[in-house]
Amino acid sequence: MAWFGGSRSTAKVAASRDDLIMRAGLLLLIAWLLLAVALPLWTLLSKSFQNRDGAFVGLANYATYFSTPALFHSALNSLHVAAMVTLIVVPLAFVYAYALTRAVLPFRWFFQGVALVPIFAPSLLPGLALIYLFGNQGFFKALLGGGSIYGFEGIVTAQVFYCFPHATMILVTALALADSRLYEAAISLRASPLRIFLTVTLPGVRYGLISAMLVVFTLVLTDFGIAKVIGGNFNVLATDVYKQVIGQQNFEMGAVVGMVLLAPAALAFVVDRIVQRRQVAMLTARAVPLMPRPQAGRDLALLAFCLTIAAGILAVLGMAVWGSLIKYWPYNLSLSWANYAFGNFDANGWNSFANSIELAFGTAIFGTALIFAGAWLMERTRGFALGRAVAQLLAFVPMAVPGLVLGLSYIFFFNAPANPLNFLYGTMAILTLNTIAHFYTTAHLTATTALKQIDPEFEAVSASLKVPVWRTFFRVTVPICLPTLVDIAIYMFVNALTTVSAAIFLYSTDTKLASIAAVNIEDTGAVAAAAAMCVMIVVTAASVKAAHLVADRFVLHRFQAWRRR
Amino acid sequence: MTTAAESGAPAYLSVRALGKRFGDFEALRGVSLDMRQGEFVCFLGPSGCGKTTLLRAIAGLDPQTSGTIRQGGVDVSLLPPSRRDFGIVFQSYALFPNLSVAANVGYGLVGGKTGRAAIAARVGDLLTLVGLPDSGAKYPAQLSGGQQQRVALARALAMSPGLLLLDEPLSALDARVRVRLRHEIKALQRTLGVTTIMVTHDQEEALTMADRIVVMNHGVIEQVGAPDEIYRRPATAFVADFVGAMTFLDGRLESDGTARVGDLRLVCADVDGLAAGTAVRVAIRPEDIQVRGVAATAVNRIAVEIADLDFLGAFCRATLKTVSTGPSAGASPPVAIVADFSSNLMRDLDLAVGKPIAIALPADRLRVFAAR
Numbered sequence: 001m002a003w004f005g006g007s008r009s010t011a012k013v014a015a016s017r018d019d020l021i022m023r024a025g026l027l028l029l030i031a032w033l034l035l036a037v038a039l040p041l042w043t044l045l046s047k048s049f050q051n052r053d054g055a056f057v058g059l060a061n062y063a064t065y066f067s068t069p070a071l072f073h074s075a076l077n078s079l080h081v082a083a084m085v086t087l088i089v090v091p092l093a094f095v096y097a098y099a100l101t102r103a104v105l106p107f108r109w110f111f112q113g114v115a116l117v118p119i120f121a122p123s124l125l126p127g128l129a130l131i132y133l134f135g136n137q138g139f140f141k142a143l144l145g146g147g148s149i150y151g152f153e154g155i156v157t158a159q160v161f162y163c164f165p166h167a168t169m170i171l172v173t174a175l176a177l178a179d180s181r182l183y184e185a186a187i188s189l190r191a192s193p194l195r196i197f198l199t200v201t202l203p204g205v206r207y208g209l210i211s212a213m214l215v216v217f218t219l220v221l222t223d224f225g226i227a228k229v230i231g232g233n234f235n236v237l238a239t240d241v242y243k244q245v246i247g248q249q250n251f252e253m254g255a256v257v258g259m260v261l262l263a264p265a266a267l268a269f270v271v272d273r274i275v276q277r278r279q280v281a282m283l284t285a286r287a288v289p290l291m292p293r294p295q296a297g298r299d300l301a302l303l304a305f306c307l308t309i310a311a312g313i314l315a316v317l318g319m320a321v322w323g324s325l326i327k328y329w330p331y332n333l334s335l336s337w338a339n340y341a342f343g344n345f346d347a348n349g350w351n352s353f354a355n356s357i358e359l360a361f362g363t364a365i366f367g368t369a370l371i372f373a374g375a376w377l378m379e380r381t382r383g384f385a386l387g388r389a390v391a392q393l394l395a396f397v398p399m400a401v402p403g404l405v406l407g408l409s410y411i412f413f414f415n416a417p418a419n420p421l422n423f424l425y426g427t428m429a430i431l432t433l434n435t436i437a438h439f440y441t442t443a444h445l446t447a448t449t450a451l452k453q454i455d456p457e458f459e460a461v462s463a464s465l466k467v468p469v470w471r472t473f474f475r476v477t478v479p480i481c482l483p484t485l486v487d488i489a490i491y492m493f494v495n496a497l498t499t500v501s502a503a504i505f506l507y508s509t510d511t512k513l514a515s516i517a518a519v520n521i522e523d524t525g526a527v528a529a530a531a532a533m534c535v536m537i538v539v540t541a542a543s544v545k546a547a548h549l550v551a552d553r554f555v556l557h558r559f560q561a562w563r564r565r
Numbered sequence: 566m567t568t569a570a571e572s573g574a575p576a577y578l579s580v581r582a583l584g585k586r587f588g589d590f591e592a593l594r595g596v597s598l599d600m601r602q603g604e605f606v607c608f609l610g611p612s613g614c615g616k617t618t619l620l621r622a623i624a625g626l627d628p629q630t631s632g633t634i635r636q637g638g639v640d641v642s643l644l645p646p647s648r649r650d651f652g653i654v655f656q657s658y659a660l661f662p663n664l665s666v667a668a669n670v671g672y673g674l675v676g677g678k679t680g681r682a683a684i685a686a687r688v689g690d691l692l693t694l695v696g697l698p699d700s701g702a703k704y705p706a707q708l709s710g711g712q713q714q715r716v717a718l719a720r721a722l723a724m725s726p727g728l729l730l731l732d733e734p735l736s737a738l739d740a741r742v743r744v745r746l747r748h749e750i751k752a753l754q755r756t757l758g759v760t761t762i763m764v765t766h767d768q769e770e771a772l773t774m775a776d777r778i779v780v781m782n783h784g785v786i787e788q789v790g791a792p793d794e795i796y797r798r799p800a801t802a803f804v805a806d807f808v809g810a811m812t813f814l815d816g817r818l819e820s821d822g823t824a825r826v827g828d829l830r831l832v833c834a835d836v837d838g839l840a841a842g843t844a845v846r847v848a849i850r851p852e853d854i855q856v857r858g859v860a861a862t863a864v865n866r867i868a869v870e871i872a873d874l875d876f877l878g879a880f881c882r883a884t885l886k887t888v889s890t891g892p893s894a895g896a897s898p899p900v901a902i903v904a905d906f907s908s909n910l911m912r913d914l915d916l917a918v919g920k921p922i923a924i925a926l927p928a929d930r931l932r933v934f935a936a937r
Contacts, residue, residue: 013628016645457659460626463646464653465673465724472661479663562663562704 015383018459018469022381026391029374033394035421036437040409041401047412048255061256071253074235075260081152081236082220085159089216090209092160093167096309099302100168101175102201104294106303112172114310117317119165120541122498122515124522125534126158127229129319131527137330150232158226161316163219164309167212174208175201180290207275214268214275222265222402224501225515229522229530237261241404242504245411255412258405269400317538324532340536345521345529348509352517353536356497359431359513363496364489367436367443372485375447376477380459380469399441403501406438411505426508434506435496443488450484451477482559483552490548494541575638577602577760578623578728583632585618585784592618593629594784603758605751607771610781611807616764617732619781623762624730625649637727652721656733658713660705660720666692667701670719691719694753711742718750722757729754731763735770747774768808772796780804802934805848810882812903814847815936824933827897828889832864834929844936851882853930854904856914856922865926869902871918881906881916888921902926 015023051057065071099105100112118126133140134149147153178201186196224238231239237257245254325335343349378391398406414425424430454477462472478485500515507516514533522530557563576599585593593615600606608616621627623634625646633642641649660669671688679687692698695715705713714734721729734750735743751774754761765771771778772792780787780795780803788800799805802813816826820841824831831847839845859866869885883906886899904924906916914922 013625013643014645014648016647018647019645455655455657455659457655457657458661460624460646460653461655461659461720462672463626464624464649464651464721464726466647467673467676471676476661476663562706564704564706 013383016463018463019382019384021468021470022377023384023387025373026377026381026384026387029370029377030387030391030394032370033391033397033437033440036433037397037401037406037440038394040406040413041397043412043416044255044258044405044409047252048259050252052252061252062259065253065256065260070235071240071257074237074240074257077152077235078221078237078261079264081155081159082217084152084156085163085220086213086216088156089160089163089167090171090212092309093164093212094171094205094209095302095305096164097168097171097175099306100172102178102290102292103299103302104292105299105306111306111310114313115168116165117313117538117542118161120494120498120545121162121317121320121538122500122518122534123158123162123223123225124229124500124515124518124530125320125538126161126316127154127226128323128522128527128531128534129316130154130158130230132319132323132329132531135527139330148232150230151234154230154232155226155234155236158230159220159223161313162223162226163216164313166219167216170212170215171205171208174205174211176289178204178290180288183290207278210275211272214272218265218268218402222261222404222501224404224504225519228519238402238404238501241408245408245505251412254408258408261402262400262405265402265405266400273396320531320538321535324528324535326528329528339526339528339532342517342521342529342533345524345526346512346517348512348517352512353514353533355428355511356514356537357540358428359435360493360496362428362432363435363439364493366432367439367492368485368489370436371440371443371488372447372478372481373473375444375451376473379448379451382459395444396441398437398439401438403438403499404504407434407502407505410434410502426506426511428511431503431506431511431513434502435499436492438499438502439492439495443491446484446488446491447481450481454480479559486548486552490545493544497537497541576600576635577604577637578762579635580619580623581633581635583619583622583634584630585615585622585627586630591784593622595632596781596784596786598779598786598789600760600762602760605754605761605763605774605776607775607778608762608764608781609768609771609778609808610766610787612766614781615784616766616779616781618784620730620732620762620764623728624651624653650726651728651730652724652726653730654714654717654721654732654734656737658705658717658737660713660717662705664704665701666697666703666705666708666716669705669716670701670723672720673724687723688719691723692716694722695719696749709742710738711746714738714746715749718753722759727760729759729761731761733764733766736765736767743770750774772808778808780807782807799848799932802846802848802937805932805934810851810903810905811848812851812901814849814900814902816845816847818843818845818933824931827887827900829867829887829900831926831931832928833931833933836933837935839933839935846934846936848932848934849902849926849930851903851905853927854902855925855927856904856906856910859923859925863925864928865931867902867924867926868921869924870921871916872901874906874916874918880908881911883916885922885924 048061049056049058051060096115100108105111130149132138134144134154135141138149182200183196186200191199222238224242227236227239228242237260241254241257241261244250244257323329324339325337326332327334327336327338342352346352374391374395378388378395381388410430413419414421414430416422424433458472458476459469462469498515500519503513503516504519507513514537518530518533521533578600580596580598583593583596584591596615596619608619610616618627622629625641625644629642633640635641636650661672664672667688670691671684674684674687688701689698692701695718697712697715697719700708700712700716705716708716718734731750735746738746747770763774772795775792777789778792778795779789782803788795788804795804795808799808805811806813814826814831816824816831818836818839818841819825819830822833822836824833824836824845824847826847833847868888870888871883872886873884875882883904885902885904887902889899902924910916916922
C-alpha cells in the first residue's frame with residue numbers, strides 16, 4: 001500500500017449556493033458585531049490614551065487617575081462592596097438553593113418563584129425600598145442607632161437583594177446535577193452526613209460556587225442604579241464614570257474609569273469561562289438524578305430559612321409597592337394613585353414607560369431574530385472556519401463588558417462627528433442596538449445550546465434532497481427551537497425593561513426610558529414617584545414572564561404536537 | 566491492491582488515491598475503489614478505520630484532502646453535496662421531528678415542478694415500498710426506531726438518487742429488528758437496482774447484505790471482495806481476525822514448506838509464496854477444525870486436551886491445549902487452539918473439559934500470513 005502524502009489543505013470544493021448564502025450571512029453578522037461591540041470598545045480604549053484634543057498622551061490619564069486619591073478611592077470602595085456582597089449573598093443563596101434541590105419543601109414552586117422576583121426589578125428598586133425603611137424618615141431609622149442607610153451599608157443591603165436570584169439560579173443548576181449513585185455509594189460505605197457533604201456535595205458544586213461568586217462580584221461592581229440611589233457620599237466606580245462624563249464632561253477620565261471597571265469584569269468573565277468548561281467535563285451521561293427523601297429536622301430548618309429569605313424579598317418589594325401608593329410619606333399614609341401621575345414629576349410623564357415598552361419589544365424581536373440566526377450560522381456554516389471563529393469570539397465579548405462601559409463607548413463611537421452613523425445618536429435605534437449588544441452573549445449561549453441538541457445532519461439531508469438551506473432553517477430548525485426562541489425573547493424583553501446602566505448615556509429627551517426616568521425622578525427627591533415607576537417595570541416584566549408560563553402550559557404545546565409520543 | 570471493475574463496463578463510482586487529513590491524523594491514505602452500477606458495497610472496519618470518512622467524502626459532506634471521485638462518468642471531487650447525486654440515511658435517521666412522515670418523505674419533492682397530487686402519489690408509493698403505507702400522517706416520534714429508519718430510507722430514495730449512502734443505518738436498532746431490516750433493505754436495493762454503499766462495523770451485516778465488502782483499517786483498504794471470498798480467503802491477518810473468529814499460531818516456515826509452531830509441524834496447502842525461515846502466523850477458523858474420524862495418519866493430526874468450554878447455545882466454543890508426546894515433550898509451552906463443537910458432536914463424542922482428543926487441521930484450511 002503506497003503511503004499517500006498529498007497536500008495538507010483540504011481540496012477546494014466549490015461552494016454551493018447555500019454555502020455562499022450562509023457565509024454572506026456570517027459576514028453580515030461579523031460586521032454587526034464589529035459595529036455594535038468591537039469598534040465602540042476600541043474607541044473607548046483609544047480615548048483613554050488621548051487628551052481632550054485627541055492627541056495621544058500614553059498613560060498620562062491613567063497616571064492622573066491613580067494619583068488622584070478621590071478617584072482611586074472609588075475603585076477600592078467598589079472592590080470592598082463587591083467582596084462584602086459576595087461573602088453575604090453566596091452562602092445565603094447556597095442554603096436556599098440547597099433547600100430547593102435537596103430537601104422536601106412544601107410549596108417549592110412558591111419559593112423558587114419568590115427567589116426570582118428581584119430579576120424583574122430595576123436595581124434601584126431595593127435602594128428605594130431601603131430609603132423607605134431606614135432612610136431619614138424611615139420606619140426603622142431608630143434601629144440604625146444614629147447611623148445612616150446612605151453609603152456602604154445601604155449599598156451592600158440593596159445589592160444582596162438584587163444579586164440573590166442570580167446566585168441562586170446558578171447554584172440550583174449546580175446542585176440539581178447531583179448523581180444519586182455517588183450518595184448511595186457514600187452511604188453504603190457508612191460515611192457520616194457531614195463527611196458526605198464535604199466529600200460529595202461540596203466538590204460537586206465547587207464550580208457552581210466559583211461561578212456564582214464571580215457573577216455576583218461582577219454584578220455589584222458594575223451596577224449603577226443602587227449606588228446612585230443609596231450611595232450618598234460613598235463613591236464607587238460606576239457612579240464615578242457617570243459623574244466624570246455627564247457631570248464634568250471629562251470624557252478622557254470617564255474612559256479611564258471605564259477601562260478600570262472593564263478590567264475586573266473581563267477577568268471574572270475569563271475565569272468563569274474556564275470554570276464552566278470544567279463543570280461540563282464533570283457531567284456523565286449515565287448519572288442518576290438525586291431524589292430528595294423527607295428528613296423532618298433538616299426539612300423544617302431549611303423551610304424556616306427559606307421563609308425568612310422569602311419574607312425579606314417580599315418585604316423589600318412590598319415596601320416599594322406600598323411606598324408608591326402612599327400620599328405623603330411618612331405624614332399621610334392614606335393610599336392614592338397620585339405618584340403614578342408621572343407627568344407631575346418628570347416632563348416625559350408616561351412617555352418614558354411607553355418608550356421602555358417600545359425598546360423591550362424592539363429588542364426582543366430584532367435581538368432574538370439576530371442572535372438565533374447568528375448562532376445558527378456559527379454552528380452550521382460549512383467551511384469558512386476563520387469567519388466562524390471571529391464571530392464566536394465577538395459574540396462572547398459583550399458578557400465581559402459592563403453595560404455602563406458599553407454605553408460610554410457608544411458615546412465615543414457614535415457621537416463622533418466623523419462617524420457616518422452619527423445620525424443614530426439619540427434615537428431609539430441606538431438604544432435597541434446597544435441593548436441587544438449588551439445582552440447578546442447569554443442569549444447566544446442559550447441559542448447555541450438548543451442548536452447543539454438538534455441533529456447535526458439536517459443540513460446534509462437537505463443538501464442531498466436539493467432543498468435550499470434557508471428553507472430547512474425556517475421549516476425545521478426554527479419550529480423545533482420555538483421554545484428557546486420564546487425564552488430568549490422574554491430574556492431580552494425583561495432586561496430591556498430593567499436596565500439602567502448602558503442607556504443612561506444614550507437616551508435623549510424623546511427616548512427616555514422608564515428606568516432612567518426613575519433615576520431622574522429620585523434625583524429630584526420624589527422617592528414615591530420613582531418607586532411607582534419601578535413598580536410599573538416590575539409589574540410589566542413579571543406579567544410578561546407569567547404570561548409566558550401560562551402560554552407555555554396551555555397554548556404553545558398545540559404547536560408542538562410532534563413532541564408527543 | 567487492484568480493484569478495477571472486472572466486468573469491463575466502466576465503473577459507476579470511481580475513487581482514486583483519496584486522502585483525508587484531520588490535522589496530523591490521517592483518516593484516509595490513498596484509497597482507490599471502483600463500483601459497478603447497481604452494486605451493493607459495504608465499508609467494514611473497526612471504529613476510526615476511515616469508513617465513515619470515506620462515505621462522507623463521497624457525499625461531499627467532508628471533502629477529501631487529495632484524490633478524485635468520479636460518479637457516472639463525471640468528476641464530482643470538487644462539487645458541493647447539493648450538486649452531487651445521492652440520497653443518504655444517517656445512523657441518527659435525521660428525520661425532521663416537527664414534520665409528518667409524509668412531509669419528511671416529500672421534503673425534497675416540494676418546491677420543484679412536481680404538482681401537489683403527484684407528490685402525494687409519489688410519497689404514497691415510497692411509503693408502501695418501505696412497508697409503512699398508513700403512517701404518512703404520523704410524526705417521527707410516534708414511530709419505533711425501525712419504522713423511523715424506513716422513513717429515512719424512503720426520504721433518501723424520494724429523489725431517485727443514482728447513489729444511496731447508508732451510514733451505519735441499523736446500529737441504533739435492537740437485534741431482532743436489525744436482522745429483519747437487513748433483508749428488507751437488501752431486497753429493496755435489488756428491486757430498485759440503486760448503487761448502494763453501506764458503512765458498518767458489524768461483520769455479520771456486511772456478510773449477509775453486501776455484493777462486495779471493502780474491509781478498512783487505519784485509513785487504508787485491507788481487502789475488497791465478495792463476502793465468501795473475504796471470509797474464506799482473507800488477504801491479511803487483520804481481515805482474518807476482524808471478520809469471523811480465527812485462531813492464530815505464531816511460527817516459522819521450514820524449508821519443506823511446513824510451518825513450525827512450537828512442537829508442531831503443520832503442512833499448509835498454500836504458504837502465500839513466503840520464503841523458508843519467514844516468521845509467520847498460521848490461522849484457522851474454529852469451525853474448520855476436524856474432530857470426527859481423525860485417522861492416526863491424518864495430516865496435521867494433533868493430540869489435545871479440552872481446556873475450557875463456553876456454551877453458546879447452538880454450539881460450544883472450546884479452547885484446546887496441545888498435549889506434548891514426542892521426544893521433545895515439554896520443550897515448548899502448549900499451543901492454544903479455538904474450535905467450535907456442535908451440540909451433536911458434543912453428545913456423540915461425550916466431550917467435556919479435561920478430556921483428551923485428537924484433532925486435525927486440514928491443510929487447505931490453514932491460512933499463512935507473514936508476521937509483522
